[in-house]
Amino acid sequence: MTNESDIAVEEEVTDVAVETNEDVESDDLLVEEGEIAGDYLEQLLDILDFDGDIDLDVEGDRAVVSIDGGSDLEKLVGRKGEVLDALQELTRLAVQQSTGERSRLMLDVAGWRAGLRNELTELGTETARRVLETGERESLRPMTPFERKIVHDAVAAVDGVSSESEGVEPQRRVVVLKD
Template sequence: MSDTTTATAEGSEPALTRLEQEGEIAADYLEGLLDIADLDGDIDMDVEADRALVSIMADGSPRDLQKLVGREGEVLEALQELTRLAVLRETGERSRLMLDIAGHREAKRVKLTELAAETVAQVKETGEAVKLRPMTPFERKVVHDAVAEAGLNSESEGEEPQRRVVVLP
């Protein structure tokens, strides 16, 4: 038996892994939030790269969930932190859970990966470092990963909320 699963009382099926448990707690919390806000949405859970991923997708029009995304994803970021706190309250452990609503983060990931590719090409062509605009921690991680995959190095500089990625030659 692996360290992440334990047997249930009956001993027949493995219990949820820690990340699956985080996802279940988050889904319950978010389901309650959707009920309070009188919004319809389907909640999907996954585990990727040692992180629980929880997505809320619209049952009907995606515009219904845009209130939960907010301008530039600000409401989404706040809801992610509240959801992480709900998990902390239940488990006693800090969570790195990632929340997506109406595909907002996935669309942003695609755009940031394209930005990283363009920046990598520019750095390779000029041989000079390029500083990008200030970004959220999620955005910086996506860019760092894409830059590393392209074979270059990057670093973050500055203080929040002006922290930015610098792509190095």
């Protein structure tokens, strides 16, 4: 004989199990994306005769692939990351061709994006603190959507200020305001 509390507990356990299964399936798909991307990039490195170690990871809801170790890798970053952006898009297309699904994979080469993320986080935090202190809004230089997101996240971590994007691509920029 089961009572209502037993049924409620069973339902909760079932809900948790379903969420866990969905999370595992999602992670499995992201790992698959990373493996496909890794194979694609490994072939590219072989064609270019570049040395590099490929590292696969999952961060949040996206696969992250990093290439590190080779002295020629800076050529794959290019000026202001332009070559890296193009390579990331080609890699996403290779994943999409294989899986049939659009990929949000993030590619980093020689730690360039990781370094940029640190710089932009610092910029966002410093700007937010300055705006909080002076009360005057500040506009930052034009940035890509990736760069703006990092700055917005850094500003959001500081109480008393907010940020928004203004302008039209490619001149769109972050503006930090006191609340």
